[in-house]
Amino acid sequence: MIEVYIDGASAGNPGPSGAGIFIKGHGSAEKYSIPLGIMSNHEAEFHSFLKALEICLEKNYLVVSFRTDSELVNRAIEKEFVKNKQFSPLLIKALTLTKQLNLFFMKWIPSSENKSADELARQAIRKNGLEEEATHE
Structure with a gap:
């Protein structure tokens, strides 16, 4: 089974995101650091999940277990529902x-167990051209 750790971050809320x-x-291990442009932290969390799903499908990884420290994304997938219609x-x-x-599968993990994805998300913010400290949920 493939394990996929995801994280979204933004410098500002909204701000440059990754x-x-x-x-x-x-x-083996693969690392992706993808700039997302200007969006909120929650949007960045969702977009990191979408990008990871697309990568898995492109690479034909069809048995996957996702790990996220975003309670919003984890809960939305688990319940197949979001309160904020912006995320629908x-x-x-x-x-x-x-x-x-x-x-x-998707499992919520504490931020302390998601350091690799967090660092990649912060690197992606810098790829947007901004060196500010990232805010993180």
């Missing part, structure tokens, strides 16, 4: 992508 994705499995299109897209996987 996605950090750390994938391990089959004896992101949730719908995420659920559509998860259905293309053979086996999908």
Whole structure:
């Protein structure tokens, strides 16, 4: 099974944002640091999940276990519902992508266990051209 650690971060809320994705499995590790432009921290969390799902599907990783420190994303996927309608299109897209996987799990983990993805997300913010300290949920 492939393990995927995801994190989104933004410097400001909203502000320059980034996605950090750390994938391990089959004896190797992959790291992705993806600038996302200007968005809120919650949006960045959702977009990091979407980018990770897209990467998994592109690479034909169809049995995956995701780890996130975002309670919002974890709860939204678990309940297939978000209170804030702004996130509904992101949730719908995420659920559509998860259905293309053979086996999908998501687990909430504390930030202390998500350091690799967090650092990648912070690097992605800097790729947006801003060196400010990232705020993180």
